Amino acid sequence: MAEAVDYKQIGNRPIRPDGVDKVTGRARFGADLVLPNMIHGKVLRSPHAHARIKQVDVSKALAMPGVYAAVSGGDFPAIDSGDVVDLAKNIMARDKVLYHGHAVAAVAAATPALANAALEAIEVDYEVLSPVLDVVAAMDPGAVLVDENNYTNLPEKPEKPSNIANVGKLVRGNIEEGFELADFVIEREYKVPMAHQGYIEPHACVANVDETGRGSVWCCTQGHFEFRAATAKLLGKDLADLKFIASEIGGGFGGKTVVYLEPVAALLSEKAGRPVKMQMSREEVFRATGPSSGTVTRVKVGFKNDGTITAAETWAAFEAGAFAGAPHMPGIMAIYSPYEIENFVVEAFDVLVNKPKVAAYRAPGAPQTMHAFECALDEAALRLDMDPLDLRMHNAADEGTQAPYGPKFPAIGFKACIEAAKNHPNYTKPVPEGAGRGVAAGFWFNIGMQSSAEVNINENGSVMVIEGNPDIGGSRASMAMMAAETLGVEYDNVRAQVGDTESTGFCNVTGGSRTTFATGMAVVQACEDVIAQCKQRAAKTWGVDDDQVDWQDGQAVPMPGVNADVKPLSLADIAGNAAKTGGPIQGRASLNAQGAGASFSINFADLKVDRETGKVDVLNFTAVQDAGKAIHPSYVEGQMQGGAAQGIGWALNEEYIFDDNGVLENPGFLDYRIPVASDLPMIDTVIVEVPNPSHPFGVRGVGETPIVAPLAACSNAVSRALDQRLTDLPLSPPNIIAALDE
Amino acid sequence: MAKIIMPDSFLAVTQGEHEIQVQVENYRELVTELTRKWPDLADLLSNTAVAIDGEIFQDPFLEPIGDQSEVYFMARIEGG
Incomplete structure (x- = not known):
């Protein structure tokens, strides 16, 4: 792990600037604007x-x-x-x-x-x-067509239209030889239902x-x-x-x-x-509106008796909804990413069905495919009588491992997450009587993309950051903290706001865990622009060359050895004298951020099942994740807890239920059951920090990964509690009762 | 010479050629070289991210490619 850096602002937990407005109802949301003659x-x-x-x-x-x-x-x-x-x-x-x-x-x-x-x-x-509702049946060449003009996107156009819009495939090594090396094989089909982001x-x-x-x-x-x-x-x-x-x-979560x-x-x-x-x-x-894809995933994994994965083969069908665009590619790129596997094949299909067109939902595609693979790993661990964390550590990807999607990983924190989980008191204590303990890994690539930021220095030296990303997960606070750290001033001297499309430069969406990484990088660069200007202003004030001025702790100071009888100039001093030295000070930066760092996680949980009613109780849930560097740890913990809550909901109760005519039968929170506070224990979090070398403070991005592991963690816990492998989500009371009756 | 690894989705266009060695200085030169050899690759490359020596570029353009570089093409990642 990289050496810890002694930051003054980064890592603190200031009160969120939008908090009071939100809890008092003053904050203005989408429906709150009223205009004359509206x-x-x-x-x-x-x-x-x-x-x-x-x-x-x-x-x-x-x-x-x-x-x-x-x-x-x-x-x-x-x-x-x-x-x-x-x-x-x-x-x-x-x-x-x-x-x-x-x-x-x-x-x-x-x-x-x-x-x-x-x-x-x-x-x-x-x-x-006739509606097309079943994703596997929709792939049949004789199926009713959702779109008569849809031809599978292949290098050579197929002769006939199909409900299959796109196909993705990744291959490495020799799959047959890999399975020949295996001492045993786990093979099953898993289903994950269409689920909604559930934004409030x-x-x-x-x-x-x-x-x-x-x-x-x-x-x-x-x-x-x-x-x-x-x-x-x-x-x-x-x-x-x-x-x-x-x-x-x-809330948005991609939706x-x-x-x-x-x-x-x-x-x-x-x-x-x-x-x-x-x-x-x-x-x-x-x-x-767009929910996540429902999926059917078939996984076959070969293991040696020491736990080594020798081969993995996956087939996955993703519901696209009415138009092409299911997240089948990230799904297949993510599925094996936590592990070093020499021989694999993974193939996925983007399939049209007469349901709402899917939209992104936190780490789109990864929860579905990784649920299947992580369940197969758990089954192998049981068969080997091996600790499921040890099995994962035995096969874990590390720096230099070739990711399934091609490149070699730089420094990553997966092994550090496994170690942190193994040593956590929730893991070292015995499994409560009658419960099952489930373990699963999560992964997301994280992305950069385009961002802009402006940093204006007010006349009194206070700082205004303007950025173009809507603040969903606390970005105004984290941008202000990164600005304060870079400029060397106190957090309370910095404000951040989201500009409209006419008042700030282009920013891609707040999504993909990119904002703190990419827009944060733009804010840091804009602050560095401010510092450069401030050093020039100080040089003018002191009558020295620009390169004879340094910036320390929010002040311009003469470089060592500069023969000038001067006092350090604070940001307020420089701003107050700006009219004489060149006018207002504004820093700007626009970039297409590269170098996003992958984020890994381990979740484990103890779940108990009432065999008579099928009700599942989550007794405890622990989320461990590599954040690279947590700018505001409370926000990072909030992302981890929120993702865990959503993943638990998807695992245990949430599903779109359509009738035979394709009518959604549960379009409300009474019948589409997301977890409420009384359904969940306090979700314990551990932030692992293996810095991303491509970000000035080591940020990786944290919003996507937390939803990936809970599906399999819950599934594995319930399967262990019942001593029976359950493969289809949600693990709702009627589904559990039906499985127990089989 | 840089090592260029083609994803499965390119193989129909590259007639099954999975890996080639090329001498280029940056990504733009690589695209020129690849589309000279396989003109039909142009459409695929326009919607593809690339990893050069482990670093992923969603919108590659002039990124340097060295003699010992490893280049992988991959689907663009978005997110929620």
Whole structure:
């Protein structure tokens, strides 16, 4: 492990700057903006999972008093090429509806009640088709087609269309020889259901577009720059004609990286000549926004009697929903990443079904595939009578291991995570009577991408950081801390805010565990720009050369040996004299961050099952993760606990339940059961810090990895508690009872 | 010469050639070299991330490639 660095700000736990506003209700979320003359938009949604639209007639709705605008697919620009073809059809159906809840038309009226009444006046003539609901059956060459124009994306175009949109495959070594070396083989099929991110705030926006076609959109989003780009493309507008402002956001987890309402609200606003507010109900969120892929994964793993993995073979089918784009590639790239395996094959399919188009959900694709592999490892550990952590350590990837997706890992913290778990008091204590202890590993690549930041020095020397990433997980605090550390000033002297698309440089979405890494790097560079300018200002003030000034502890000081009778100049001194030395001081940086560091985790938990009711109790849960460096440890722990809670929910209760017609039967939190506080113990966390050498403070990114391991950790715990291998999630009471009755 | 390893998804275009050695100074030169040999690779390369000596670049352009470099192409990663 790298040497610890003695930081002054990094690693502290200041109170979050947005906390008071959020707990008092002052914070303004997507639905909180009210504008003069604002009206209300509503969406008419398909009652069928698969149907041809023969006609949509909005004329009766438009004729109603108080109704200002009505649109259907034909009112949007026709888009038949480029990267938003599917998105255009998803925000408003054109010729076919492809899932129950698919948007068919929309209205804007004086009140929400009038808008709802207007929806009832819209006439739609459907030709109902058979829905495609089972991912494996959908792959059959004779299956009903979700999209008659979908051909599997292969180097040579297939002769016939198919529901398989994409195929991914990774191969290494010789799989047959690998299995020949094995003393035994574990082989099973595992299922993970479609599940929703469960963010608390439904999608909402207010669009205000004037008669010239220019305007602004206020919305809850993980990336207002990318929302602007998508909306402009979908409406055929110039990017510069739209300003997007990110509201506070009540959770996203990947689900708010996609536009649904914003282009519709903007078009309605332009037609109505008034601001239009749109917000989804919880039911609409479930029916019409992107959940994670449901998957079927078949795993075959060969082991030697000392625990060495000799070969691994995986086949996985990912539900894409109505349009291509399941996270099958990250799923297959992640599955073996924690381990050194010489012989493997992994193949995955991106399959269209008549369900909502999937969206990213924390570490997209990895929880599903890694659930299968980590369960197979647990079964092997039981067979070998080997500690499951020892089995993982025996095969663990380390610095120099060739990742399954190609490159050799630089310094990584997987072994350090295993060691920390092995020594944790929750692991060294006996398993509670009647419970099972489950262990699993997690992994995510982490990413960089583009970020910008500006750092303005106020007249009194206080610091304002402006960045373009919506603050979902505490980025304003972490940006301010990194700025304070770089500048050598106190955290309380720094404020951070999220700029709109007209007031700061481009930033990719807040997602992929990239913001603290990439935008943090931009903030550090912008601060270094400020320091360089401050040194120049001090040099001018003192009448010395620029290179005779150093920056220490937030002050300009003369370099050793400089013969000048001067006192150090603080940021406040320099800012106060800025008018004489060159004007206001502003640092800027824009970058495409490279060098994101992979993050590994180990989770373990003790779970107890009531055999009569099938109810599962989580007695304790411990999450160990390599963060590289925790800028604000409380936020890192919060990410780990939040990911664990979501993963436990996915493992134990959460699932989309469709009827035979493709209608979601549980579109609300009463029937789609996410964990509540009383369902969970305190989730214990251990932050391992193996610094990422590519980041100034060693950051790796922490948001994705925490959801990966809980699925298998819970599954393994329940299987051990019951002494029976359960392969299909969720491990809900009815499913457990059914498994026990088999 | 740098070692360039093709992913499975490229093999249909490269006629099964899994690994080649090339003398280039940066990623742009590598793309020029590969598309000269296999013109159909251009589309695949435009949507691909690359790992050069273990460091992953989502939007590669002028990254240096040395004589002893190992280059892997891989799917772009996004996230939630």
